Amino acid sequence: MVSAPSGSSGVHLPDTAGDLVKILVAGPFGVGKTTLIDSVSEIRPLHTEERLTEASAPTDDLDGVREKTTTTVAVDFGRISLPDGVVLYLFGAPGQARFRPLWDDLAHGALGALVLVDSRRVDASFDALELVEETGLPYAVAFNAFPDAPRHHTPAQLRAALDLEPATPMVTCDARDAASSLGALLALVQRLVDRHPSEPR
């Protein structure tokens, strides 16, 4: 029996693990996706390296064939074992439109997405919001409370800035704080419970 690589202990699934579900944590670079995932995850932060082959031109482009480029992006994820045998995974989803193929892969089977917004640069989250809407994932918006964030915006102003549907949950959270992050996730899941899913996605 060969021992597992060092550092892998404590990562294995609990014996009680039953249903495994996932939620995407979406948003631009630096908005606090990794911070939020780490604050609630029971396992040490893990990530996978995802390779993307990006077509640098749309198919109907007439300028001729352009080179494809391959880039690597790290996707962080974490895990929360809930009572009752449910294990919830959180995946940090890059919010840029050019990561669309990776996004679709991550979104497959996801319950929904929590879109993180930095109120100092609201427009940086537009791409992520567009991606969740295009994917059809239910979502909630969480403003990550950075210390120097402007506080003079009313919720109505923020909703208008993001063009949110009235039913879309919008909360403020501190991604560094586990209870606060769990609250933001709960706002999303409660919305999923409340709406009556008339047809399976």
Added chain:
Amino acid sequence: MTGRRGGRPLVPAYLSTGGLAGPGRARLDRLSVLSAAPAPRPADLPAAQLALLDVLDGGSLTVVEAAALLRLPVSALQALAAALLDRELLLSRPPVPPAERFDPDLLKRVADGLRSLRQ
């Protein structure tokens, strides 16, 4: 999402599958649960496949967790797992029974669970 942590993986991704182009069966989900089958390990097992069985020594892992621990892309891990499944050295199960996905009861269990952890 952050930059790379740590250095190069021990086995380059393009070598880790031993030349397998892809899984010869339905693709494993990122959250498919893998566990080692209680079977003796053949002596001819490629190192990368052996490494996957090794990380499963202590218990079950999802595809994405095994990929992260072995520092392989998810696609490479899927190919490795498929090869081991074909030899019946590995067991796998889907994350959620297909009929249960987006089941109101499952969503309620997630909500109740999050609520209990927050307190």
